[in-house]
Amino acid sequence: MNCQKSIVISNKEICSGVFEMVIEDKCIAEKAAAGQFLHLKPVESNEVLLRRPISIHRLDREKALITLLYQLKGKGTVGLSKIAVNEYIDIIGPIGKGFPIESEKRCAIVGGGIGIAPLMQLTADLKAFGKPISCDAYLGFRSDVYKLEEFSMLCDKTHVATEDGSFGEKGYITDIFAGNLHKYDVIYTCGPKIMMSKIKELCSTKKLKCYVSLEEKMGCGVGACLVCVCKTKAGDGDSWHHSKVCCDGPVFDAEEVLLND
Amino acid sequence: MINTSTNLAGIKMKSPVITASGTFGFGREYGSFYDLSLLGGITVKGLTLKPREGNKAPRIAEASASILNSVGLQNPGIEVFLDEELPFLRQYDTAVIANIAGNTIDEYCEMAERLGSSVDGIELNISCPNVKEGGVAFGTKSQSVYEITKSVKRHSCVPLIVKLSPNVTDITEIAAAAQEAGADALSLINTLLGMAIDVHTQRPMLANNVGGLSGPAVKPVALRMVWQVCGAVKIPVIGMGGISTWEDAVEFILAGASSIAVGTASFIDPFAPVRITEGIVQYMEKYGYSCIDDFRGKLKVF
Numbered sequence: 413m414n415c416q417k418s419i420v421i422s423n424k425e426i427c428s429g430v431f432e433m434v435i436e437d438k439c440i441a442e443k444a445a446a447g448q449f450l451h452l453k454p455v456e457s458n459e460v461l462l463r464r465p466i467s468i469h470r471l472d473r474e475k476a477l478i479t480l481l482y483q484l485k486g487k488g489t490v491g492l493s494k495i496a497v498n499e500y501i502d503i504i505g506p507i508g509k510g511f512p513i514e515s516e517k518r519c520a521i522v523g524g525g526i527g528i529a530p531l532m533q534l535t536a537d538l539k540a541f542g543k544p545i546s547c548d549a550y551l552g553f554r555s556d557v558y559k560l561e562e563f564s565m566l567c568d569k570t571h572v573a574t575e576d577g578s579f580g581e582k583g584y585i586t587d588i589f590a591g592n593l594h595k596y597d598v599i600y601t602c603g604p605k606i607m608m609s610k611i612k613e614l615c616s617t618k619k620l621k622c623y624v625s626l627e628e629k630m631g632c633g634v635g636a637c638l639v640c641v642c643k644t645k646a647g648d649g650d651s652w653h654h655s656k657v658c659c660d661g662p663v664f665d666a667e668e669v670l671l672n673d
Numbered sequence: 674m675i676n677t678s679t680n681l682a683g684i685k686m687k688s689p690v691i692t693a694s695g696t697f698g699f700g701r702e703y704g705s706f707y708d709l710s711l712l713g714g715i716t717v718k719g720l721t722l723k724p725r726e727g728n729k730a731p732r733i734a735e736a737s738a739s740i741l742n743s744v745g746l747q748n749p750g751i752e753v754f755l756d757e758e759l760p761f762l763r764q765y766d767t768a769v770i771a772n773i774a775g776n777t778i779d780e781y782c783e784m785a786e787r788l789g790s791s792v793d794g795i796e797l798n799i800s801c802p803n804v805k806e807g808g809v810a811f812g813t814k815s816q817s818v819y820e821i822t823k824s825v826k827r828h829s830c831v832p833l834i835v836k837l838s839p840n841v842t843d844i845t846e847i848a849a850a851a852q853e854a855g856a857d858a859l860s861l862i863n864t865l866l867g868m869a870i871d872v873h874t875q876r877p878m879l880a881n882n883v884g885g886l887s888g889p890a891v892k893p894v895a896l897r898m899v900w901q902v903c904g905a906v907k908i909p910v911i912g913m914g915g916i917s918t919w920e921d922a923v924e925f926i927l928a929g930a931s932s933i934a935v936g937t938a939s940f941i942d943p944f945a946p947v948r949i950t951e952g953i954v955q956y957m958e959k960y961g962y963s964c965i966d967d968f969r970g971k972l973k974v975f
Contacts, residue, residue: 413705415943453941458738458889458917461941487735504943629731631740632940634705636698638718638747639733654726654747659702 413507413634414439417500421477423493427558429484430526431493432469438476440506444468446533447510447625447663450480451633453502454491464488465630465658467530467602468506481529481559507633508662510534511623513541517597521567522550522589522611524603528559530625530662531602535566548595552585552607586610593618601625605671612666622666628657635659643670675957676964677950679713681909681932682832682857684794686713686768689926689965690950693913693936694719694772694796694836695744699758700765706943711950713932714768716860717754719798721773722780724750728803734869734878739888739915740937741867743881745803746774751784759791770834774798778811778824785828795829797822797856800838800863802885809863812838815850822854832857834911837902839891840866844898845905852906860911860934861902862895888937891915896924903929903970917945919952926953929970 418437426432440450451463470479482489495501511534519538521531528551538545549567551560557572557579564570571588572580581588586607593614601611602625615622631637635656642661645668646653652670655661677688691714697703700715709715727747734741748754754771762769771792775781785795799812799821811821818835826833835851837844839862848859864885869878877883895914903910912930916922917938925933938945962968 413702413943415706460735461738461740461888461937462733462735463941629733631733631742632696632702632943634702634943636702637696637733637742637940638698638727638744639730639742641727641730641732641747652726 413504415502415504417502420495420497420499420501422497423495425493427556430556430558431482431484433480433482433492433495435478435480435501435503436476437478437503440503441471441473441476441478444471444478444506445510446537447530448506448508449662450478450503450505451507451630452492454488460487460491462488462631463504463633464492465633467625467662469529469532470536471533481526483526504633508658509660511600511625511663513537513545514598514621515541515543515545517545518595519545519547519598519600520550520589520596521547522585522599522601522603522607524552524585524607525554527603527625528563529602531600532559532562532566534600535563539566548592550585550589552603553579586614590614593620596620599623609671612671615666623663624666624669624671625663626657626661626669630658633658644668645670674963675954677954677957679932679965681911682834684714684768684770684832686932687766688713688950689932689953690922690946691716691770691911691932691934692939692946693934694798696936696939699754700762703939703943707947709762709765709767711947712767714770714793715762716770716772716796716934717758717762718748719746719772719774719801720748720751720754720784721746722751722775722784724748724753729880731878731880732884734884736867736869736886737890739886739890741869741879741884741886742864743803743879743884745881746801751787755787755791768793770794770796772796772798772836774801774804778821781821781825782828785825788831790830792831794832794834796834796836796860797825798836800836802838802840802864802866802883803881809838809840812847813841815846818847819850819854822851822856826855834858834860836863837861838863839894839898845901848902848906852908856908858909858911859902859906860913862891862898862914865891865894887915889915889917892921896928899925899930900928900972916949919949919956922949922953923956926965926969927972929972931965931969
């Protein structure tokens with residue numbers, strides 16, 4: 413595992429409360445995969461003690477660039493947003509199990525809000541896959557939309573919904589997705605738990621493969637402290653086990669994880 | 674020649690720096706960052722007789738210079754530890770201390786017997802604030818500390834370290850009871866019971882409502898308790914609680930600790946225990962100390 417300081421190339425607000433940070437690091441860019449995350453130290457002080465797990469949004473392996481997308485939620489992300497260009501950031505990573513790619517399948521990604529972040533590199537990888545895999549995007553937001561152009565370039569068709577109707581369809585992206593369920597074999601989703609539950613339920617009715625990328629408050633980020641757990645199936649029947657989101661995930665087969673407990 | 678080796682009640686360690694239970698898993702994760710043989714010892718995640726899944730998430734919350742956790746002793750059980758984790762740890766030249774927790778005194782005794790002499794020491798966890806039964810229930814009254822220590826001691830064939838809770842009125846009374854019952858060493862402090870609330874959802878930040886506080890914020894409390902306990906007992910003490918730098922570690926040693934444990938700091942800097950060890954060596958070089966005992970307990974009180 414790596415722990416090092418890497419240089420921040422850019423760090424700017426792309427829409428209200430959502431930031432994009434670009435980091436240059438050859439080692440991370442070479443090793444990282446879609447769906448993995450970096451564990452970042454936002455502030456060099458004890459006031460914000462813990463690192464923050466931020467998923468990898470985009471990788472440019474040739475230029476050794478890693479792009480992260482994050483939303484201001486509290487002291488940690490505010491600290492991240494204040495890191496200036498050319499400053500160094502302390503990083504552990506890349507960490508976790510990313511999205512598995514299944515060849516010759518029809519795919520869709522379903523992202524909600526900042527949950528769209530890890531899906532971008534996945535769509536890029538699907539497009540760049542030996543025999544390109546078809547992929548549609550379903551992106552849901554409360555009000556402000558972002559990153560639509562980039563998703564449109566990488567995906568065959570991009571559907572957008574906002575809860576307030578300010579852009580795209582008014583309502584929930586899950587409802588739009590539900591109508592097109594028959595078009596796909598594999599679904600990848602990341603976003604609010606309630607949205608991922610709904611997607612899982614829809615996929616389960618049609619026996620579609622579904623992968624969910626989970627978020628949980630983390631400590632060490634490497635699997636030692638056992639704080640970032642989720643319930644996963646263990647054996648037959650109703651038995652379950654606490655898996656670690658940081659290293660058993662963050663991407664799980666939706667059938668394996670119990671999202672509603 | 675600087676010698677950092679420590680003999681903690683018969684547990685031989687090449688340095689006084691140990692990793693604290695619950696913050697280091699069974700070593701595998703941090704073993705991917707550095708050679709675990711650099712550590713004086715590893716205290717493994719709290720073990721129970723049967724596997725435990727622990728408490729619901731969220732299990733962690735941040736507070737000023739500290740964190741709260743409510744893991745609740747999730748672990749694979751003592752058999753899996755012996756079969757799968759211990760052989761991994763034994764590849765390294767470092768002391769292995771098994772932290773054990775039970776619901777009843779009999780369970781603690783059974784675990785001590787199962788461990789036999791496969792580990793270098795046993796840390797009796799009677800201070801976990803995150804479980805309903807056992808844990809801290811045994812650790813807050815002198816009489817029950819005496820009884821459990823005496824019972825488990827009869828079943829252990831390796832040095833027995835009793836880990837004390839800070840959530841008590843007078844920690845020296847508890848320490849004395851453990852010593853009286855035959856404890857070979859003490860370790861302190863476990864976490865302080867705490868709480869954090871999300872003002873927007875108006876709910877506790879932890880699904881368990883309350884949890885154990887650790888990190889730099891608790892260090893002054895831990896240091897005071899270690900100093901008091903070192904003055905009250907003759908058996909060696911492992912000092913812990915918020916140690917993040919070598920200066921923190923030296924403070925505990927000056928207060929009388931024979932060894933120190935690094936916990937939460939590893940989450941922020943995986944190399945913290947190694948850096949602290951290096952810092953202790955530099956401190957010894959600077960002041961011309963050849964062994965830990967040259968400055969251990971040498972606090973000049975006012």
